[in-house]
Amino acid sequence: MKYFVFNKPMDYQRGYLENLVCTEHGIQLLKGGQKGVFFSRVLDSGEKEMAWHRMTCAIPVFRTGVHFWIYSAETNEMMWNGAITSIERILQEQLTAAEKRKILSPFLKKEFLNETDVLLHDIKGRYIWFCIEIYSGQEENVGIENMFLYFPAKNWLHYLPSVYEKNRESATFLDQYLSIFQSIYDDFNQRFENSSALLEPAVTEMDFLQFMAEWLNIVNTNIWSEDKLRNLIRMAPAVFRKRGTRQGLLDVIELFTGEPPLIIEQWQIREYRKYSDKKEFLDQLYGTDENTFLILVKEKYCSGKREQEALLNLIQEVSPAHMEARLVALRQYMILGEHTYLGVNSGLGYYKPTRLDGLSLVSLTSIGKQE
Numbered sequence: 001m002k003y004f005v006f007n008k009p010m011d012y013q014r015g016y017l018e019n020l021v022c023t024e025h026g027i028q029l030l031k032g033g034q035k036g037v038f039f040s041r042v043l044d045s046g047e048k049e050m051a052w053h054r055m056t057c058a059i060p061v062f063r064t065g066v067h068f069w070i071y072s073a074e075t076n077e078m079m080w081n082g083a084i085t086s087i088e089r090i091l092q093e094q095l096t097a098a099e100k101r102k103i104l105s106p107f108l109k110k111e112f113l114n115e116t117d118v119l120l121h122d123i124k125g126r127y128i129w130f131c132i133e134i135y136s137g138q139e140e141n142v143g144i145e146n147m148f149l150y151f152p153a154k155n156w157l158h159y160l161p162s163v164y165e166k167n168r169e170s171a172t173f174l175d176q177y178l179s180i181f182q183s184i185y186d187d188f189n190q191r192f193e194n195s196s197a198l199l200e201p202a203v204t205e206m207d208f209l210q211f212m213a214e215w216l217n218i219v220n221t222n223i224w225s226e227d228k229l230r231n232l233i234r235m236a237p238a239v240f241r242k243r244g245t246r247q248g249l250l251d252v253i254e255l256f257t258g259e260p261p262l263i264i265e266q267w268q269i270r271e272y273r274k275y276s277d278k279k280e281f282l283d284q285l286y287g288t289d290e291n292t293f294l295i296l297v298k299e300k301y302c303s304g305k306r307e308q309e310a311l312l313n314l315i316q317e318v319s320p321a322h323m324e325a326r327l328v329a330l331r332q333y334m335i336l337g338e339h340t341y342l343g344v345n346s347g348l349g350y351y352k353p354t355r356l357d358g359l360s361l362v363s364l365t366s367i368g369k370q371e
Contacts, residue, residue, distance in 0.1 A: 001053065001150055001151070001152075001154065001186070002045075002150070002151055002152070003148050003149060003150045003151070004043050004148070004149040005146075005147070005148050005149075006026070006040070006146075006147040006148075007025050007026070007145070007146045007147070008024070008025070009022035009023070009024075012026070012027050012038065014041045015038060015039050015040045015041050015091070016037075016038065016039040016091050016092060017036075017037075017038055018036060018037040018038075018097065019033045019035060019036040019037065020033075020036035020037070020038055020134070020143070023143065023145070025145040025146055026058070026143055026144050026145030026146060026147070027134075027143050027144060028134075028142055028143025028144075029134055029136050029142045029143060033136060034135065034136055035133060035134065035135050035136070036133070036134045036143075037097040037131065037132070037133050037134075038131070038132045038134075039091045039097075039100065039129070039130075039131050040129045040130050040131075041088065041091070041129065042076050042087050042088050042091070042127050042128075042129045043127065043128050043129060043149065044076070044126065044127055045126055045127070045128070045151055045152075046126070047126060047152075048074060048126050049074070049124050049125070049126070050124065050125060050126055050128075050151055050152060051121065051123075051124050051151070051152050051153035052072070052120035052121075052123045052124070052125075052128060052149065052150075052151045052152070052153060053119070053120060053121070053150040053151050053152060053153040053154055054117070054118065054119055054120055054148075054149075054150040054183065054186075055068075055070070055117075055118045055120055055130075055147070055148065055149050055150070056116060056117050056118075056146075056147070056148045056150075057116050057144050057145065057146060057147040057148070058116060058144065058145040058146045059114070059116055059143075059144055059145075060143070060144075060145060061142050061143075065113070065114065065133075065134070065135035065136075066113070066114055066132060066133070066134050066135075066144060067111075067112075067113050067132070067133040067134075067135070068110075068111065068112050068113070068115065068118075068130060068131070068132055069101060069108060069110075069111050069130060069131040069132075070108075070109050070110040070111070070120065070123060070128070070130050071104055071107040071108055071109060071128065071129050071130065071131075072107060072109045072123050072124065072125030072127065072128045072129075073087070073107045073125050073126070073127050074125050074126050074127070075126075075127070076088065076127050078090070078104075078106075078107075080103060087104070087107075087127070087129070090103060090104070091129070097131065097133065100131070101131060107125075109122070109123045109125075110122070110123060117183060119176070119179055120149075120153070121153050121155065121175065121179075128149065132144065150186075154182070154186075155175060155178075156175075156178040156179070156181075156182050157171065157174055157175045157178060199212070201230045201231075201233040201234040202230055202234065206226060209226075209229060209230065209233065212233050213229065213233060216233065216236050216240070218232065218233070218236070219317065220310070220313050220314070220317075223256075223310035223311075223313065223314065224256070228255060228256060231255060232252075232255050235251075235255065238251075239251050239252060239255070243318055244318065244319070244320045244321065245320065246263060246265075246320075248318055249263065249295075249315065249318050249319060249320075250263065252314065252318045253295065253297065253311075253314070253315070256301075256311065256314055257297055257298075257301040257311075259297075259298065259301075261295050261296055261297045262294075262295070262296040262297075262330075262341070263293060263294070263295055263296075264286060264293065264294040264296065265293045266286070266287075266288075266289075266290050266292070266293070269282055269286055285338075285339065287326070289324070291322060291323050291324055292323070292324045292325075292326060293323060293324075293325060293326070294325075294326050294328055295315060295325055295326070295327050295328065296328045296330050296339060296341075297311070297327070297328075297329065297330065298329070298330050298332070299329040299330055299331050299332065301329075302327065302329050303329070308327060308329075311327060312325070312327055315327065
C-alpha cells in the first residue's frame with residue numbers, strides 16, 4: 001500500500017503554517033497561542049478517480065481540539081477571481097484560513113474532530129489536501145505528529161461473495177465493521193515490515209535502545225546521553241572485540257567524553273625511577289603498584305562526584321582483569337608538583353613585565369624583561 005507521510009519539518013514547511021511551529025515529527029502551537037492553522041500542499045496520487053483508504057496521526061495531548069477538513073479533486077486548478085488558478089497558489093495566498101476554506105468548499109469531502117484514525121473510502125479524486133486547526137486550552141506542546149494518508153483503498157468486503165454487497169446499507173455497515181480488523185492487521189503488517197528499523201541504533205526508539213544495551217551487556221546506561229548511547233551500540237562489535245585492552249579502554253572513554261584520554265602505565269615511568277631525585281615525586285603521582293594504571297581526562301568531564309562515579313563505573317567494566325584504574329582530572333592550569341602536561345593542560349607562554357600598581361597578582365605573573 002502507498003502512502004503520503006508528514007513526519008519531519010520539511011513536510012509541513014512545504015504547506016501553509018499560521019501560529020504553528022515545526023517540531024521533530026510534527027507541528028505544535030506557538031507558545032501562548034490559542035489557535036493554529038495548517039494547510040497541506042496538494043498531494044498527487046498520479047491516478048484519476050483514486051479511492052483513498054485511511055488517514056492516521058498522533059495527538060500527543062488528548063485534550064487538544066484538532067479539527068480536520070479533507071479535500072479532494074480530479075484537477076489541481078479551479079476558477080477563482082475570473083481566472084483559472086492552481087489550488088496550490090490559493091493555499092499560499094495571504095488570505096485567512098476561513099476565506100481559504102470558503103473558496104475551496106466545493107472540494108470538501110470529509111470533516112471531523114479529534115480523530116486519529118479515519119477511513120477515507122468515500123473520498124475519490126486524483127488530488128487530495130487537508131486543513132488542520134489546532135485549539136489550545138491550558139496544555140503545552142499542543143499539536144499533531146506522524147500523519148499518514150494511505151491509498152488506494154483496500155476493502156476486505158471485496159474478498160467476500162458478491163451477495164454481501166447487494167444491499168447498500170448492510171454493505172456499508174459490514175465494510176466499516178471489517179475495517180476495524182483490517183486497520184489492526186495493516187498496522188501490525190507495517191510494523192512487521194519495518195521491524196528491521198528497531199535494530200538500527202540511529203533510529204530506534206529509546207525504550208528499545210535500552211533493550212539492545214541489555215543484550216550487549218551494557219550496564220549503567222543511565223550515565224550515557226541518548227546520542228552517545230546510540231553511538232556506543234552502533235560501534236559495539238568493534239569496541240567489544242578490544243574489551244580488556246588498552247585500545248578498547250581508550251575507545252570507550254572517547255565515546256563517553258568525546259575526547260581520547262591519556263593512559264599511563266607503570267612500565268612507562270619505570271626508567272625515570274632510576275633517578276633518585278625523581279623517584280619520590282613519581283611515586284607520589286603515579287603510585288608503586290604494578291597492577292595500577294592512571295587514566296587522565298580533562299576536568300570538565302568529571303567535575304562533580306556523580307560524573308566521576310559514572311566514569312569510574314564505565315572504566316571498571318572495560319578494564320583488563322586484575323588491574324586497578326585511578327582516575328585523574330586534569331585541571332586547566334599549571335600546578336607544580338601535580339599532574340601538569342605540556343600541550344594537554346598547560347602551554348608555553350611568554351614573559352611580560354609586571355607593574356606594582358596594585359592590580360597585578362605577583363604570584364601568578366612572571367617578572368622579567370621583554371626582549
